[in-house]
Amino acid sequence: MAKQSIYQSEIENLEESKNFLKKSDYSKLELQMEFKKLVENYEELIDQVKIITKISDRLQKKLNKTNIALEDSNIKLADLNDQLNETIDQLTEAKIGRKAATIVMIVAIALFIVSEAFIEPIIDNMFPNNFLVGLGLKLVVAILIKPGEDFTNKYMLKKARKEQLRESQLSHNNKP
Amino acid sequence: MDNLKIEGTKQTPEIDFNSSTGILSISGRSIPENTFEFFNPVLLWLDEFSSIAPEKVIAKINLEYFNTSSSKYILEILKRLRIILKDGKDILVEWYYEEDDEEMMETGEDYEDVSGLPFEIISIDDE
Known part of the structure; x- marks a missing residue:
């Protein structure tokens, strides 16, 4: 007959x-x-004690091996995650860089058109014989293209990172 | 006599004991919070089964992991099978282990030595 505790038979x-x-x-x-x-x-x-101790020690060894394998997998997973994040960052930067260059180019073209259509005639009226003023204005616009692109790039990257952080916090909070 | 069927969980093994075919299967993981509560019905069933066991009884044990108190209950199960063997019935214990699970293979060998029952240690391929 089955007993009430694991060592009941021995106790009896x-x-x-x-x-x-x-x-x-x-x-x-x-x-x-x-x-x-x-x-x-x-x-x-x-x-019984001999066999149970032996088996218990052996299964503890198995557990330790599994833990080590799990730790290794976690390290590999963390490395892969870092690589993935790096790639995503690079892709985001490239995408944003292209977007910033397009925006700055559009602004530069708009400024050129505005300067040709509206500002140039005014300058010609104010300085009739000095073409250098108009040229200087175009030069200023040209010089501002690169810093403008950098500024736009940085601003958009900052915005994208904030968005990424918000999304990762949201997904972390939604985990059960 | 009714068969004994207990569904497996993350902590307890699946038990499938068939009194008419004499096939007794234990599989999965055995780390119950209360081993007595889990194994007591199993031992009671085996006590009853020993008197009506068919000529051939095959115990199929396929455990991935078990705790110390479960190891004591496995001994108790084997002890009951030994009683059936002494009654003149044909008993075979099939001990399954995953191909690379050296520990579980050796554990099967230890149970074979201590129980005095005929064992077949069978390797199964990892999926």
Whole structure:
């Protein structure tokens, strides 16, 4: 019959032996029989302890191996994640760089058209014989193209990173 | 006699004991919070089964991992199979382990030594 606890059978065997000891009189044969039973139970218990300890140690080793493999996988996963983030950053930067260059180019063309159509005639009226003023204005616009592109690029990158951070925080908060 | 069927969970193994075919399967992981609560019905079933067991009984044990108290209960299960063997029935324990799981293979060998039951240690391919 199944017992109430994992070592119930062994506890019961011990109790039986203790009860035997409490008896005031017993024959030599009874004593021999009880001692034999006790030795057998003890032997079985030692065998069990030996095997359980051995198996337990071995399975602990298996657990340790699994933990080490898991740690290695986590490190590899973290490396891959870093590489992925780096690639995503590079792609985002390239995309934003192209967008910034387009915006600055459109602004430069618009400024050129505005300067040709509206500002140039005014300058010609104000300085009739000095073409250098008009040329200087165009030169200023040309010089401002590169810093303008850098500024736009930085601004858009900052905005994109803020957006990325917000999204990652949102997805982190939504995890169960 | 009813068959014994217990669905496996992340912490307890699947038990599928068939009294008429004599095929007793244990598979999965055995780390129950209360091992007595889990294994007591299994041992009670085996106590009853020992008196009506068919001529051939095959115990298929395919465990991925088990804790120390489960290892004691596996011994108890094997002890009951030993009683059936002593009654003159044909018993075979099929101990399954994954190909690269050296620890589980050796554990099967230890149980074979201590139980005195005929064992077949069978390697299964990792998927």
